Amino acid sequence: MTVGAIYALVALGFTLIYNSSDVANFAQGEFVMLGGMVTFFGYAAGLPLFVAAVLAIVVAAVVGLLLYRLAIEPARRASPVTLIIITIGASIFIRGVTAIVLDKNFHSLPSFFGNEPFVIGGATLLPQSLVVMFGVSLVLIALWLFMSRTLRGKSLLATAANRTAAQLTGINTRAVTSTAFVISAAIGAIGGVLATPITLTYYDAGTLLALKGFAAAVLGGMGNPLGAVVGGLVLGLLEQFSAGYLSSQYKDAVAFIVILLVLFTMPQGLFGAKSVERV
Amino acid sequence: MRRFLTSPFLLVGAVAVVVAILPMILPSNFYMRVAALVYINAIAVLGLNLLMGFAGQVSLGHAGFFGIGAYAMALGPVYLGLPSWASLLGGTAVSALLAFLVGRPILRLNGYYLAIATLGMGMLVAMVISNEANITGGPNGMEVQRMVLFGWRVAGSVTWYWISGISLVIAALVVVNLINSPTGRALRSIHDSEIAARVLGIDVARYKLLAFVISAIFASIAGSYLALLDGFVTPTTAGFLLSIELVVMAVLGGLGSILGSIVGAAILVILPQALTVFHEYEHVVLGAIIVVFLILLPSGIVPAIAALIRRRPA
Amino acid sequence: MTILRVENLGIAFGGVVAVDGVSFTVNRSEIFALIGPNGAGKTTLFNMISGVYVPQRGRIVLEGADVTNLAPHQLALRGMSRTFQNLQVFFRMTAAENVMVGRHVHENHNVFAHVLSLPSVHAQNRKTRADAERLLAMVGLAKVADSPASSLSYGALKRLEIARALAAEPRVLLLDEPAAGCNPVETEEIDAVIQKIAGQGISVVLVEHDMRLVMRISHRIHVLDRGKTLAVGTADEVRGNPAVIAAYLGGMGEREAARARG
Numbered sequence: 001m002t003v004g005a006i007y008a009l010v011a012l013g014f015t016l017i018y019n020s021s022d023v024a025n026f027a028q029g030e031f032v033m034l035g036g037m038v039t040f041f042g043y044a045a046g047l048p049l050f051v052a053a054v055l056a057i058v059v060a061a062v063v064g065l066l067l068y069r070l071a072i073e074p075a076r077r078a079s080p081v082t083l084i085i086i087t088i089g090a091s092i093f094i095r096g097v098t099a100i101v102l103d104k105n106f107h108s109l110p111s112f113f114g115n116e117p118f119v120i121g122g123a124t125l126l127p128q129s130l131v132v133m134f135g136v137s138l139v140l141i142a143l144w145l146f147m148s149r150t151l152r153g154k155s156l157l158a159t160a161a162n163r164t165a166a167q168l169t170g171i172n173t174r175a176v177t178s179t180a181f182v183i184s185a186a187i188g189a190i191g192g193v194l195a196t197p198i199t200l201t202y203y204d205a206g207t208l209l210a211l212k213g214f215a216a217a218v219l220g221g222m223g224n225p226l227g228a229v230v231g232g233l234v235l236g237l238l239e240q241f242s243a244g245y246l247s248s249q250y251k252d253a254v255a256f257i258v259i260l261l262v263l264f265t266m267p268q269g270l271f272g273a274k275s276v277e278r279v
Numbered sequence: 280m281r282r283f284l285t286s287p288f289l290l291v292g293a294v295a296v297v298v299a300i301l302p303m304i305l306p307s308n309f310y311m312r313v314a315a316l317v318y319i320n321a322i323a324v325l326g327l328n329l330l331m332g333f334a335g336q337v338s339l340g341h342a343g344f345f346g347i348g349a350y351a352m353a354l355g356p357v358y359l360g361l362p363s364w365a366s367l368l369g370g371t372a373v374s375a376l377l378a379f380l381v382g383r384p385i386l387r388l389n390g391y392y393l394a395i396a397t398l399g400m401g402m403l404v405a406m407v408i409s410n411e412a413n414i415t416g417g418p419n420g421m422e423v424q425r426m427v428l429f430g431w432r433v434a435g436s437v438t439w440y441w442i443s444g445i446s447l448v449i450a451a452l453v454v455v456n457l458i459n460s461p462t463g464r465a466l467r468s469i470h471d472s473e474i475a476a477r478v479l480g481i482d483v484a485r486y487k488l489l490a491f492v493i494s495a496i497f498a499s500i501a502g503s504y505l506a507l508l509d510g511f512v513t514p515t516t517a518g519f520l521l522s523i524e525l526v527v528m529a530v531l532g533g534l535g536s537i538l539g540s541i542v543g544a545a546i547l548v549i550l551p552q553a554l555t556v557f558h559e560y561e562h563v564v565l566g567a568i569i570v571v572f573l574i575l576l577p578s579g580i581v582p583a584i585a586a587l588i589r590r591r592p593a
Numbered sequence: 594m595t596i597l598r599v600e601n602l603g604i605a606f607g608g609v610v611a612v613d614g615v616s617f618t619v620n621r622s623e624i625f626a627l628i629g630p631n632g633a634g635k636t637t638l639f640n641m642i643s644g645v646y647v648p649q650r651g652r653i654v655l656e657g658a659d660v661t662n663l664a665p666h667q668l669a670l671r672g673m674s675r676t677f678q679n680l681q682v683f684f685r686m687t688a689a690e691n692v693m694v695g696r697h698v699h700e701n702h703n704v705f706a707h708v709l710s711l712p713s714v715h716a717q718n719r720k721t722r723a724d725a726e727r728l729l730a731m732v733g734l735a736k737v738a739d740s741p742a743s744s745l746s747y748g749a750l751k752r753l754e755i756a757r758a759l760a761a762e763p764r765v766l767l768l769d770e771p772a773a774g775c776n777p778v779e780t781e782e783i784d785a786v787i788q789k790i791a792g793q794g795i796s797v798v799l800v801e802h803d804m805r806l807v808m809r810i811s812h813r814i815h816v817l818d819r820g821k822t823l824a825v826g827t828a829d830e831v832r833g834n835p836a837v838i839a840a841y842l843g844g845m846g847e848r849e850a851a852r853a854r855g
Binding site for chain 3: 452453456457459460461462463464465467468470471472474475476477478479480481482483489535
């Protein structure tokens with residue numbers, strides 16, 4: 001469930017950017033990596049854990065903004081495949097910079113509330129798992145409030161629904177898309193901060209996370225935020241389940257087999273809209 | 280110049296000339312080896328380009344076929360006692376069969392759904408290879424026996440330069456021939472409007488599958504060549520990163536461009552070799568180059584240059 | 594002689610009935626028009642007849658054979674071809690290549706011959722190219738044969754789709770708003786092209802909003818409203834039908850109705 005919650009955050013960030021700009025951002029995992037790495041180095045440099053975490057989230061958000069302004073926006077007219085490759089190029093770049101500025105080692109963070117496992121209803125839980133679940137829930141609630149209560153959030157929804165129409169009603173879609181990149185980078189970084197005490201992090205950790213997040217978003221139905229969260233949780237559960245009951249080596253295999261089976265029966269994912277060809 | 284860019288057969292001829300002349304310029308065996316690597320990758324990218332650039336179907340899992348081709352060269356002689364040439368054919372057949380079997384359900388999907396399904400397929404192949412350690416050697420990889428043809432031990436950079444170079448010319452010729460045939464027109468029409476293609480009598484599912492199987496065969500053969508050149512295989516030959524690399528080569532060089540496939544492969548093979556000088560900065564430079572090139576030339580390097588030349592009166 | 598028979602065809606999308614029990618027959622060489630206000634179900638009907646949608650009820654009979662559940666490419670082999678209301682042109686190809694794709698059903702599909710680029714493939718390519726040029730000339734696009742389709746005007750693309758559909762040598766040709774977006778001169782050209790097509794023994798089923806064109810060239814007209822048949826008859830019969838006038842006046846097209854009355 002912990003892993004699933006992190007996947008859900010990556011998938012959610014992925015969906016947010018996809019909805020506002022039609023870009024499938026394969027650099028999404030780098031935000032998670034940055035969240036963990038920057039927090040570690042801030043903490044190691046003597047900052048309080050909380051301050052280091054906030055710093056990491058801000059760094060990731062700035063990187064997200066730069067990603068949009070420097071790499072995505074100038075290529076506005078490129079095809080979707082080209083845009084994907086650009087985000088992959090950007091992720092390689094971010095990874096490279098991280099390896100140089102920080103380092104190439106594995107790092108962990110101390111658990112926020114100690115390592116003493118406790119038992120609820122027969123299940124053993126690490127305090128950090130609760131922190132992850134609580135944190136992810138907070139992010140979801142905050143995001144929901146932002147979308148439904150603020151003007152910027154509503155313009156984001158409008159832009160996602162129909163960019164041209166949004167532009168015509170006077171919405172600054174450039175600012176809106178920037179916001180989407182900043183928010184989804186911050187969400188990713190929060191995921192990184194929360195998960196690092198359990199999963200470790202290093203400069204190359206983002207690739208697999210981006211992949212799982214993408215898979216989760218597609219599993220849920222591309223562009224559907226609820227689908228992204230459910231897709232992430234399902235993916236995480238599948239992995240845990242198959243690691244526990246089948247074989248830990250094939251835990252990823254089970255996840256992908258299930259995704260394939262879902263897509264064969266539901267070509268638009270679990271929550272994707274069924275489209276009728278209009279010609 | 281214009282004629283050169285519009286006539287695909289002249290283009291294949293030019294590639295053949297370059298392959299023939301290059302050994303006179305290359306200063307050492309090391310460079311011959313790099314050139315062979317370029318050709319081998321270009322073969323896989325050509326196939327992928329047929330699928331992505333012409334038929335418009337994305338695949339993020341072609342390293343799976345590449346890996347099957349590579350591991351066939353290691354496993355065939357050891358477990359089945361097959362000679363290398365038979366292993367190569369066997370690996371190609373397995374890849375083609377796998378593509379044929381998974382292709383039909385997978386290719387019904389569109390866009391990102393297709394991307395994730397092909398990615399899943401590739402990952403499954405990679406996982407089997409790295410997890411069945413007692414057969415495949417797992418993450419440590421496996422030794423590959425050198426190929427012996429009519430008593431001649433096929434090894435060395437120069438030998439493989441010629442084999443891969445000639446194979447690349449043949450591969451390019453196959454793609455050019457296909458593109459300029461009813462099959463090629465059918466594939467290209469699917470890219471632009473599936474529905475119009477269907478209404479005109481094109482069995483869309485069949486043609487997508489055909490492109491998928493052909494591209495799998497190309498990737499598999501390229502994988503086999505790489506295994507024979509290196510004398511060693513590891514699970515990275517089937518890994519996700521290689522799948523992505525192949526796609527990057529195709530997109531960077533130019534989707535739908537035969538010369539682009541070769542240029543894309545050349546850049547992504549040569550660049551990391553050249554960047555080892557920069558050591559630490561390799562990733563940074565590689566990432567930056569991909570981003571900058573695609574921002575400036577979103578249709579890929581070769582099509583962008585071709586458009587520039589066309590705009591100027593020849 | 595009946596070529597196409599549609600019996601009691603119906604389909605609904607998410608509870609909204611788009612086409613509700615429509616029947617008609619089309620004869621050889623006939624120009625048969627389907628008209629009606631927007632949302633009447635004309636294009637949906639086309640999509641069912643050409644196999645793009647599977648009808649939920651009813652039958653489609655083509656030259657005596659039941660073809661109701663056939664896929665579009667199978668229907669194409671039996672002589673069904675069509676154009677599209679919103680263009681479905683192969684934009685990355687030249688005009689000639691677009692039409693060459695239309696020859697697909699009459700070409701040899703031996704992939705091995707294609708890979709080897711056998712002489713027979715070259716001969717066939719030359720013939721296909723010649724056929725395409727002839728058809729482009731027929732719709733007045735001979736000059737732009739080697740231009741990328743993406744560089745052509747809207748009216749030219751409409752005619753390109755007609756040439757492409759004709760390349761398949763259909764028995765039945767479904768034209769979905771061929772004159773939409775065309776200027777009066779282009780419309781007149783299309784008028785002549787359609788009459789010529791019918792003159793060659795092809796049955797033309799036409800969906801069109803340009804009432805002057807419809808009234809001028811159609812042998813029979815079938816009026817749809819909200820998925821149902823409202824009237825059937827010659828131009829004169831339909832023009833005078835009070836139900837038709839009411840539907841158009843009540844619907845969107847006062848101007849269309851006025852034009853129809855002459």
